[in-house]
Amino acid sequence: MKHAIYDQYGIRMERKISFRYYDAFWANRVLYVVTPVSHLEQDELKELQALSEFMIHRQKDIYVSSFVKNKQNEFCCEIEGKNIAIFRIPYQNEATRNLPLGSDLATFHTRSRSYPAKVTAINRIGQWKSLWEKRIDQMESYYYQKVRSNPTDLFDQLFVESFPYYLGLAENAIQYLVDAEMDDRPQPIDAAAICHQRFSTNSWQQQQYAKLPIDWVMDHASRDLAEWIRTECMTSTRSIPNTVQHFIREYESVARLSSFSWRLLYARLIFPIHYLECIENYYTVGHTGNKRAHEDHLKEVLNRSDYYEHFLHSFFDISKVPTRALKIPVLDWI
Structure with a gap:
């Protein structure tokens, strides 16, 4: 090289x-x-x-x-x-190590909204419903193939056993998203911003504080908030409620979220991207040589499912969102 x-x-x-x-x-x-x-x-x-x-x-x-x-x-x-x-x-200088991630992300989103040119190739705003439906349809088709094959492989068995639950989550997320787009009115903060495929603490802060454009997309800012929160729930050993509260408080110190933003954020949290990517990585990327790692990852996702469901149930309380005042619906079954 x-x-x-x-x-x-x-x-x-x-x-x-x-x-x-x-x-x-x-x-x-x-x-x-x-x-x-x-x-x-x-x-x-x-x-x-x-x-x-x-x-x-x-x-x-x-x-x-x-x-x-x-x-x-x-x-x-x-x-x-x-x-x-x-x-x-x-x-780099030493001051960058102490930048508050939430407020810096809000500033980044706010500044990027003033981009004057039209973005088409990496635009994702307004496309969640169609992208999610396509993803679920493909996964459901693969699920029925596996059911008919009477799988003996451990990963296949775990997939067949768990998919109906996550299909239910996905369908609820899509309906929640549709209701938000029909019932609520976007505000200026809901305009397209530069976001990331999967934003996490490591997106900017690992080793050195830097923002790599390679995984950027133009989307609603709630995408980054939801994916950061999801990653914390799936991987962090810290107190999740306190961590989420702090992050949201930092973000809203710069940019207050609208009711529409909260509803999109919640819809994205409900949609089980973490589960779908785990399955897709195994079947589409290939599992030669690290089959055990894929199995362990899926087991970890499934083991955290009860906790994640509990987190979804209490999310608006954790984030201190006045759901009644903002007329934000909360799913009863979660």
């Missing part, structure tokens, strides 16, 4: 390291991150690059990483048989 990067970018790699999930290297006291982009279309990359330029130069977000052009003035190229992009990580 060292010689290929020099040939393509003219950058002399001095020391190779790992940065989050990616390869990275130091060169002339600057940290660069190499990310795969084979899963992205050219129009998606162009929009991501334009958004990153906007956040860096127009909104002065000093923590956004910038795309690096190669010698052909392009933002991606093929190295060792893979399409990659290189990002320059911003200079």
